[in-house]
Amino acid sequence: MSQIHYQQLNPIRLPIINKLYKDFYPAGKAKRDEVLWVGESQQGVICCVRFKYIGELQLLTGMLVKPEYRGQKIATQLLQHAIPQINQKPCYCFAFKELETLYQHAGFITLEPQQLPHDLQQRFERYCNSGKKLIPMHYIAQP
Helix, strand or coil: CCCCEEEECCHHHHHHHHHHHHHHCCCCCCCCCEEEEEEEECCEEEEEEEEEEECCEEEEEEEEECHHHCCCCHHHHHHHHCHHHHCCCCEEEEEEHHHHHHHHHCCEEECCHHHCCHHHHHHHHHHHHCCCCEEEEEECCCC
């Protein structure tokens, strides 16, 4: 596998990410008011994650690794490179159950839904009511 370069995405490149979402995660769509981090190889963008600001906190969302690159710890590496962003504001995510361990290894802890800040509780309930089986998580900075 070729070397992967991880970086914050220049917003002018949003169409590339939205094409990636369209191909592999149709429910995802990057927006200009979000901060995106990507991993790129010689083959182009192979993974991405978005950070959506909600008041005084942020929601990590839209984690995507192209299928042929899954199982190679690329998501973990992307999260490690995005730590400067994760540390900017309290960071939460709504993880699919099968990804709970991945996020735990990256420094997130599992919460009960009632432990979420009010703004996120409502959003979490909406997502779950639409049929998504998600787990609320919160990043705890590592000493």
